[in-house]
Amino acid sequence: MSIALDQVTKRYQDQPVVNDVSIEVGEGEFFVLLGPSGSGKSTLLRAIAGLTGIDHGRISLHGRDVTHVRARDRGVGLVFQNYALFRHMTVADNIEFALRVRRMKAAERRARRKELLQLVALEGMDERLPGQLSGGQQQRVAVARALAHKPQVLLLDEPFGALDAKIREELRRTIRAVQRELGITTVLVTHDQEEAFALADTIGVMNHGRLLEVGNPNDLYTQPATRFVATFLGAANLLLARQSVDGIRFGATPLSAEGAEPLQGGREHEVVAVLRPEEVEVGTAREDLSSDFIARGAVEEIVFTGALERLRVRLLDEPSAAQLLGAGSASGDPLIEITRTQPQRRELPLLAGAQVALGARRLHVLPTPISSFLACAPTEAEAAEIAREPLLESLSTRMKTRVSLRAIDGLAGTPAPFAGVAAITAGSQASETVEWLMRHGAGEVLVLPKNAPSPARVFIHWTDEAVRRATLAVSASLLRHVSAEAVYLGIVPEGDATGRGTPMRKLLDARSEAQQSHGLEMRTELAIGETVTEITRNLSTGSSQMLVLGITDITQAGTAYRTLLAAQPGWPVLIVYRSKDWGPGRQAARSAPEIAA
Ligand code: ADP
Ligand code: MG
Numbered sequence: 001m002s003i004a005l006d007q008v009t010k011r012y013q014d015q016p017v018v019n020d021v022s023i024e025v026g027e028g029e030f031f032v033l034l035g036p037s038g039s040g041k042s043t044l045l046r047a048i049a050g051l052t053g054i055d056h057g058r059i060s061l062h063g064r065d066v067t068h069v070r071a072r073d074r075g076v077g078l079v080f081q082n083y084a085l086f087r088h089m090t091v092a093d094n095i096e097f098a099l100r101v102r103r104m105k106a107a108e109r110r111a112r113r114k115e116l117l118q119l120v121a122l123e124g125m126d127e128r129l130p131g132q133l134s135g136g137q138q139q140r141v142a143v144a145r146a147l148a149h150k151p152q153v154l155l156l157d158e159p160f161g162a163l164d165a166k167i168r169e170e171l172r173r174t175i176r177a178v179q180r181e182l183g184i185t186t187v188l189v190t191h192d193q194e195e196a197f198a199l200a201d202t203i204g205v206m207n208h209g210r211l212l213e214v215g216n217p218n219d220l221y222t223q224p225a226t227r228f229v230a231t232f233l234g235a236a237n238l239l240l241a242r243q244s245v246d247g248i249r250f251g252a253t254p255l256s257a258e259g260a261e262p263l264q265g266g267r268e269h270e271v272v273a274v275l276r277p278e279e280v281e282v283g284t285a286r287e288d289l290s291s292d293f294i295a296r297g298a299v300e301e302i303v304f305t306g307a308l309e310r311l312r313v314r315l316l317d318e319p320s321a322a323q324l325l326g327a328g329s330a331s332g333d334p335l336i337e338i339t340r341t342q343p344q345r346r347e348l349p350l351l352a353g354a355q356v357a358l359g360a361r362r363l364h365v366l367p368t369p370i371s372s373f374l375a376c377a378p379t380e381a382e383a384a385e386i387a388r389e390p391l392l393e394s395l396s397t398r399m400k401t402r403v404s405l406r407a408i409d410g411l412a413g414t415p416a417p418f419a420g421v422a423a424i425t426a427g428s429q430a431s432e433t434v435e436w437l438m439r440h441g442a443g444e445v446l447v448l449p450k451n452a453p454s455p456a457r458v459f460i461h462w463t464d465e466a467v468r469r470a471t472l473a474v475s476a477s478l479l480r481h482v483s484a485e486a487v488y489l490g491i492v493p494e495g496d497a498t499g500r501g502t503p504m505r506k507l508l509d510a511r512s513e514a515q516q517s518h519g520l521e522m523r524t525e526l527a528i529g530e531t532v533t534e535i536t537r538n539l540s541t542g543s544s545q546m547l548v549l550g551i552t553d554i555t556q557a558g559t560a561y562r563t564l565l566a567a568q569p570g571w572p573v574l575i576v577y578r579s580k581d582w583g584p585g586r587q588a589a590r591s592a593p594e595i596a597a
Contacts, residue, residue: 001063002027002185003048003153007521008057009485010043015456016483018044018054019209020521025202028183030176034196035206036232041189044206045157048187050074062152076153077146081161084142085130091117091141092126098149116144119178136167140174147182154179156188160195172198193233197221205229208483213519223259225367225519226480227400230274231327237275237336238325238400239294240372240419241365244268248365251320255292260365269443270371270419272401274364277327277339281359282311282348291359295320299354300335309345311338313356325372325401369470370444370477372396372420373403376437380407386423391452391572398481411436418442421574425450430565438554438577444474445577449570454482455546459538460522461489462550463531467578468510469517471550474576476518478548486522488514491534532560539564539571546572552580 003025010018018040025031033041046052048059050071059067066074085094092113099109117123120140130138139159146154159175160168176199179186190196196203197217204214205228213220213229224230227238241250241257248257248271257273275294283289286296297313304310312335315321326334336358350356373396375386383405386392396403403423408415411433422442424433426449434445458479462471479486488510492503507524514520527534539545547564554577564573 001025002029002061003031003187004058004060005044005048006058006060008044008047008054008059010040010047010052010054016485017209018047019483019485020057021206021209021211022057022515022521023204023211023214025185025187027185029185030179030199030201031185031187032196032200032203033187033189033206034193034203034232035191037191039206040209041191041206042157045155045187045189048153049076049078049155074153075151076155077149077151079139079142079146079154079156079159081158085138085145087130089129090126091122091128091130091133094130094141095145095148098145102149112148113144116147119147119181120144120174134167135163136171139163139171143175143178147178147184152185154184154186156186158190159188160190160192168195175199205232207232207480210480210483211519212480222362223364224274227272227366227368228480230364230366231400235277235327235337235339237277237280237327239273239275239363240323240325240401241271241273242268242419243271243365248273248363250294251317251323253292253294253320255294255360255363257363257365259367261367267441267443268417272325272366272368272371274366275336275360276362277310277337279360279362280336280338281361282313282338282340282344282350283357283359284348286357289357289359291361292363294358294360297336297356297358299350299352299356302350302352307342309340309342311340311350312336313338313358315358316355367473368477369473370399370401370421372401373423373446374406374418374420375403375423376406376408376433377424378407378409380405382425383407386425386448389423389448389450389452391448391454392423392446394454395478395481408433408436415440420444421446423448425567426565426570426573427567431559431562434565434575435554438575443470443577445575447565447573447575449567449572452546452570452572453544455484455572456544457485457487457542458482458546458548459487459489459535460548461491461531461535462576463556464550464552466580467550467552467576468513470578471548471576472510472514472518472520474574475522475548476514476520478574479520484546486514486520487538488522488524489535489538490524490526491531492526492528494529532563535564540569546574548574548576550576550578552578554579 001024005023008021009016035041047054095113096109120143122140205212207228212226221233230236239250241248248255281289281291286293295315295317297315300314301312314335324334327337375383377383387403418441421444422437423446426447430447437445460475462468490503490507511524514522
């Protein structure tokens with residue numbers, strides 16, 4: 001392995017800006033770190049370079065642990081966005097600078113410089129000053145300078161940032177060619193998905209300090225595991241669909257979809273499906289479609305962009321229209337985004353207002369266990385208040401999903417099926433409500449104290465191994481959307497005859513399952529004592545803490561956990577319930593890796 005990061009964490013003002021990131025970059029690989037501004041990319045790159053220290057974890061380059069090695073001894077070459085050339089030095093002196101420092105002989109230096117200038121296609125520019133070069137040329141010099149001392153790793157931080165489109169593309173090609181020719185392991189940081197696609201062998205997507213997914217560009221685009229990656233790598237329509245033993249349904253229409261996990265235990269539930277704009281088929285009538293019909297719609301907007309035509313279409317069929325979350329790129333009004341090529345456009349010319357039938361050529365179901373939220377309270381007005389809780393608001397916004405409202409006055413009767421994660425307020429009634437919700441099919445309940453802040457630390461615990469997988473999946477999904485630390489809390493009763501060996505092994509198993517199956521990095525802690533006491537003690541160690549609790553016995557929620565769900569002192573608790581009656585398959589381990597969105 002050329003670069004290996006193991007659980008690297010970097011905090012500023014106690015906030016993790018790089019949060020438990022583990023990456024392996026192979027020899028000669030071109031790895032692109034992609035993420036929005038502020039996601040921690042530069043900080044991580046600087047950590048690899050040794051320009052910033054880390055608070056936790058290990059960094060190895062070519063098998064050598066360099067965590068505590070200073071930058072100039074790490075053998076890395078660096079290129080930044082702002083050219084960072086020495087303005088008063090010629091191109092030649094800029095390139096030879098690092099070699100001079102390393103006391104290389106003049107003749108050798110000159111030969112190396114010529115070689116490098118040829119490599120970046122700047123032969124003959126030796127005596128120019130940076131000010132006499134274009135932006136693109138200056139960045140080529142910066143690349144040559146970074147490569148001068150023959151580093152084993154090249155690190156580039158938004159090197160195209162300040163350049164215009166045409167020059168960017170040219171420089172992109174140069175960098176890719178140089179990288180191939182030298183076979184040098186490269187990490188490039190960018191916020192531009194197109195750039196990532198054009199350059200990367202492998203892309204790692206970051207958000208809020210976490211590395212969400214790693215993969216080759218095509219796999220990440222067609223089979224994202226998380227909402228964030230699905231919408232960051234391109235426009236994506238997100239639909240709430242239902243999965244039952246009969247398959248996937250969107251509103252009233254059955255659909256075929258890829259990626260859906262096999263339904264286990266026969267329990268129908270809500271899933272999030274991704275429909276790319278180019279995968280939407282447009283016809284005049286349902287019968288004309290060659291793909292699965294999803295709904296009828298009315299064209300609201302047509303934008304001509306040259307090669308492509310972009311349509312925004314309002315769905316006309318209920319309940320499908322109500323189940324559309326909208327396109328990740330657009331906010332507010334849920335409209336379906338569609339792109340058509342010129343030949344497709346010629347076949348069926350459309351004007352705004354036209355009514356059309358829409359089909360899905362390819363639908364990809366995300367393996368997320370948190371599809372949407374359902375605020376539940378005695379009255380709808382109180383439910384609306386829960387929906388405005390800052391934590392719920394921020395979670396639903398970040399997850400690009402919705403909070404629906406439900407009045408559950410008196411906990412009586414048989415309610416309509418619950419979709420998504422139920423959310424209720426903490427308090428003396430909470431445990432009773434949780435129990436009732438779970439009896440009526442809710443699989444996850446979020447209990448919220450008033451004005452709970454976004455957590456800085458999330459404790460994870462399950463009372464039964466049968467709910468381990470589900471708890472980890474839900475925790476991973478939650479933790480992708482908050483910048484918090486994850487801590488698995490293992491609890492052994494005092495005087496347990498099994499000794500420490502078994503619980504320790506369980507901790508390690510839990511950690512490796514979290515990492516391998518759910519892409520979740522978490523710490524582990526072992527406590528000895530009574531479960532609720534130990535959980536409470538840990539939750540009380542700091543402010544802004546939260547609990548994810550997996551249970552298999554409904555009555556536990558009603559009795560044992562009453563104190564955890566009380567309004568005072570009040571922690572957000574996300575309870576994950578999986579009945580053992582839902583069938584053995586539901587918790588069965590599978591070989592395919594799965595990541596929760
Ligand atoms: P990116 O490169 O993805 O845009 P950065 O790694 O530059 O993100 O920054 C990640 C977060 O860390 C940002 O919120 C930024 O404000 C913060 N940050 C970066 N450097 C420092 C610093 N030296 N001191 C305090 N906060 C910092
Ligand atoms: Mg940056």
